[in-house]
Amino acid sequence: MTSCEAMASSCPLLLLVLCSLTVAEAQLKVFNMRASNLPSSILGTTDSYVKGFCGSATLGKTSVRNNNPNPWWEEVFTHFKAEEKNILRLEVHDSDFIFDDLLGVCQRQIKLGTHEHDCFLEKGGTLHYTYTLG
Numbered sequence: 001m002t003s004c005e006a007m008a009s010s011c012p013l014l015l016l017v018l019c020s021l022t023v024a025e026a027q028l029k030v031f032n033m034r035a036s037n038l039p040s041s042i043l044g045t046t047d048s049y050v051k052g053f054c055g056s057a058t059l060g061k062t063s064v065r066n067n068n069p070n071p072w073w074e075e076v077f078t079h080f081k082a083e084e085k086n087i088l089r090l091e092v093h094d095s096d097f098i099f100d101d102l103l104g105v106c107q108r109q110i111k112l113g114t115h116e117h118d119c120f121l122e123k124g125g126t127l128h129y130t131y132t133l134g
């Protein structure tokens with residue numbers, strides 16, 4: 001065997017090793033988003049929506065649910081390049097005429113599988129959501 005043949009035959013093995021070292025990208029889906037007992041202000045009941053982020057990526061924004069302390073959102077946030085241990089960040093905002101008010105932030109490191117969470121919001125109320133990574 002020449003040295004050239006020896007190198008060629010070891011190449012597939014090298015590629016295999018390199019491939020197993022890279023982090024696997026997975027699909028993230030956030031769904032079943034709903035909130036309960038959102039606070040009301042002097043301006044009235046909350047008009048809330050959710051903004052989602054995963055790592056440095058923006059996942060999107062739901063529609064605004066007007067005058068509802070117990071809203072739910074049918075939107076699904078999808079991210080095709082998520083990785084295990086990325087930080088999933090969900091922000092609940094109250095839509096107002098001038099400034100939107102941040103009601104609370106939910107952050108967690110994502111894991112493979114389907115997980116359901118309740119997250120207490122800083123200004124009152126709870127955000128419920130489910131995510132699937134895989």
Ligand SMILES: [Ca+2]
Pocket residue numbers: 043045046047094095096
């Ligand atoms: Ca409002």
